[in-house]
Amino acid sequence: MRDRHQRPSRGVLVLLLLASFTLITLDVRGGENSPVDPVRTAAANVFGPVEEVAASVVRPFQAVPEFFTTTGSLQREVRRLEAENATLRGELATSSVARQRAAELDGLLTSSGDTGYALVPARVVGVGPAQSFSQTVTIDAGTTSGIYPDMTVLNNDGLVGRVIRAGRSSATVLLIVDRDSVVGGRLGSNMEVGFLRGRGAIGESGRLDLDLVDVSITPGRDDVVVTWGSENGAPYVSGIPIGRVVSVFSSPRQLSKHAVIEPFVDFSSLDLVGVVVRADTQGDRPVFKAGDTGKERR
Amino acid sequence: MAAARALVLTLVITFAVVLQVSLFPYLSIAGVVPNLALLVVVAAALVRGPEFAAVIGFLSGLAIDLAPPVDHVAGRWALALVLVGYLAGRVRHDAGTSSIAAIITVAASSFVGTSIFALSGMVLSDPALSVTEALAVIPPAVLYDVLLTPFVLPLMMRLFRRLEPHQVAY
Numbered sequence: 001m002r003d004r005h006q007r008p009s010r011g012v013l014v015l016l017l018l019a020s021f022t023l024i025t026l027d028v029r030g031g032e033n034s035p036v037d038p039v040r041t042a043a044a045n046v047f048g049p050v051e052e053v054a055a056s057v058v059r060p061f062q063a064v065p066e067f068f069t070t071t072g073s074l075q076r077e078v079r080r081l082e083a084e085n086a087t088l089r090g091e092l093a094t095s096s097v098a099r100q101r102a103a104e105l106d107g108l109l110t111s112s113g114d115t116g117y118a119l120v121p122a123r124v125v126g127v128g129p130a131q132s133f134s135q136t137v138t139i140d141a142g143t144t145s146g147i148y149p150d151m152t153v154l155n156n157d158g159l160v161g162r163v164i165r166a167g168r169s170s171a172t173v174l175l176i177v178d179r180d181s182v183v184g185g186r187l188g189s190n191m192e193v194g195f196l197r198g199r200g201a202i203g204e205s206g207r208l209d210l211d212l213v214d215v216s217i218t219p220g221r222d223d224v225v226v227t228w229g230s231e232n233g234a235p236y237v238s239g240i241p242i243g244r245v246v247s248v249f250s251s252p253r254q255l256s257k258h259a260v261i262e263p264f265v266d267f268s269s270l271d272l273v274g275v276v277v278r279a280d281t282q283g284d285r286p287v288f289k290a291g292d293t294g295k296e297r298r
Numbered sequence: 299m300a301a302a303r304a305l306v307l308t309l310v311i312t313f314a315v316v317l318q319v320s321l322f323p324y325l326s327i328a329g330v331v332p333n334l335a336l337l338v339v340v341a342a343a344l345v346r347g348p349e350f351a352a353v354i355g356f357l358s359g360l361a362i363d364l365a366p367p368v369d370h371v372a373g374r375w376a377l378a379l380v381l382v383g384y385l386a387g388r389v390r391h392d393a394g395t396s397s398i399a400a401i402i403t404v405a406a407s408s409f410v411g412t413s414i415f416a417l418s419g420m421v422l423s424d425p426a427l428s429v430t431e432a433l434a435v436i437p438p439a440v441l442y443d444v445l446l447t448p449f450v451l452p453l454m455m456r457l458f459r460r461l462e463p464h465q466v467a468y
Contacts, residue, residue: 012349016356016380023360023373028422036364036372043364050312051366054320061324126319128367130329131412131439132375133419133427138319138367164369172367179425200431202329268329 041167044142048125048170052140055125117237118287119154119274120145125170127270135178135202137161137270142169146281150235152227155273158241158264159183159227163275171275176242177206177267184228185210185242185261192217193228194259196242202267208243210259219245219259237276303461307354310457314338315361330438332446333408335362335375339383340407341454344400346462348387355383371424378414382407401447408443412436 027036122145126138141147143166153160153173161175176183179200186193194212199205210225223245229238243263250257281287314334322331335358343351359376362368386407389399416432419425 013352013380013384016352017377019356020359020373020377020380023363023376024371024418024422027372028424040364040372043361044366047312047316047361047365050316051320054316058321058324126316126367127323127326128369129318129322129331129333130326130435131331131333131415132362132368132370133416133425133432133435134369136367136369165366167366170366172369174369179427200425200427 037165040165044165044167044170044172048138048140048142048167051126051138052170055123055140117152117276118279118281120147120277120281120283120285120287121272121274122147122171122285123272124270133200134180135175135198135200135267136164137173137175139171139173139273139275140169141275141285142167142171144168145283145285146277146287147171147275147283152233152235152237152240152276153273154240154276155265155270157266158243159236160265160267160270160273162235173273175202175267176208176263177202183208183236183242184230185225186228186238187212187217187219187245188224188226189220190217192219196225196261206263206267207246208261208263210245210261212257212259215257218257219248221245221248225261233276299463303463306457306461307357310338310454311335311354311358311361314358315365318362319365319367327438327442330435330442332442333411333439334446334450335359336379336382336408336411336443337404337446337450338454339379340386340404341451342458343383343386343407344403344451345455345458346387348384351383351387352380353383355379355381370419371422374415374418374422374424377418378411381414382411385410397448400451401444404447404451405440405444408440409436412439 023036027034030036120141122139122141124137125140128134128136139147139153147163147166149163149166151163153162159176161173161178161181163171164174165172174181175198176196177198177200179198181198183196184193185196192212192214194210196208196210199207199209201207210219212219225242225245227236227238227240227242229236241264243261245259246262247260248257277287279287314337318331318334322334323329325331338358339351339355342354356376356379359374359379360372362375362379363370363372386403389403413432413436416427416436419427420429420432
């Protein structure tokens with residue numbers, strides 16, 4: 001109102017623009033150890049708990065659309081569930097054998113030493129907007145639970161991503177569907193290795209692109225891809241299922257075959273995830289160790 | 299009084315940024331969520347003018363840039379929202395009075411803000427983004443911001459009027 005009849009001063013604008021550019025330059029030039037990172041960690045320590053509270057307030061309302069179901073549909077639902085219950089009871093009687101077997105297999109996996117990972121459970125409390133063009137989520141566990149950058153994150157379906165930044169009680173996870181994400185993968189059928197790149201989309205079009213190192217290999221349809229793993233398990237531990245091959249094609253310009261992978265994890269409805277930590281981690285959360293009959297995967 | 303004003307502004311910005319990552323992902327259109335911080339900046343611009351809105355834009359942009367889970371070069375949303383605040387402040391004389399003009403201002407601001415952010419990403423290749431990918435996100439972002447305008451903008455404008463320091467009548 002003060003300056004209705006005159007042009008607003010440009011000083012403030014120029015100052016703020018310069019501040020923005022300075023910040024961008026500092027962060028870009030800084031690279032791996034950017035001077036902005038301590039500020040980020042501080043911000044994570046402030047915003048993390050707030051997001052956690054907001055998420056726990058919001059979570060019950062996820063069921064709101066279901067309030068509007070009618071009695072008729074509820075009765076149908078009850079009948080359907082009763083039928084399902086009966087079927088499940090029958091299955092339960094026969095599944096104890098299968099469960100025994102699974103427990104044995106689990107023990108076998110543990111003894112191999114390679115796949116017996118210790119997991120810290122965490123919940124997703126914040127999801128980055130698509131307008132930011134990166135696929136990242138916040139989880140509600142951080143350094144106090146033994147979570148540090150470059151740790152593998154998975155859920156009961158498969159590989160979710162890796163921790164890129166950890167605050168006291170929250171951490172940021174880069175999903176494998178992000179454009180910047182590259183995961184070493186191994187084809188389940190012939191142990192061939194390759195690299196999986198994200199396409200930066202989640203949901204139906206949330207696919208990964210696989211380029212194999214050996215150009216003469218053609219991946220088969222429905223072939224399962226698992227993580228290849230790297231030294232000391234950072235950033236990805238080996239043997240975690242990633243997805244399955246849905247299509248294979250080769251372009252004349254490229255020598256190698258190109259496969260499209262559909263990830264096992266549904267990234268649009270992430271909730272409970274596990275972070276792979278060292279087995280001797282001490283923190284404020286229980287650490288699930290493989291061999292506890294695989295409860296940690298459920 | 300000034301401290302109380304600053305506190306209210308901080309709370310509003312924090313609330314907008316946190317809702318954006320905690321609540322709206324459940325209501326997202328293909329991952330696109332409404333940019334609440336941008337609506338706050340536009341409301342500030344319509345009530346208080348370009349300088350104030352540019353400052354609010356810088357602060358809320360900084361909050362988006364630093365709050366988890368985003369992972370891009372810090373300062374990009376700050377840059378976008380400073381410009382949005384300034385530009386929206388320049389047209390406020392018309393937009394402050396009619397609701398159609400306010401909605402057009404929001405749509406234009408949302409388009410400009412998201413585009414500047416996407417462009418800065420292309421320039422810095424953070425991430426290396428193609429124009430088609432950016433264009434797929436911008437229209438739903440503008441649409442969602444406009445959809446939320448009737449609910450958020452009047453409320454925010456009333457708040458900014460209440461927060462305005464008293465002036466001598468003229």
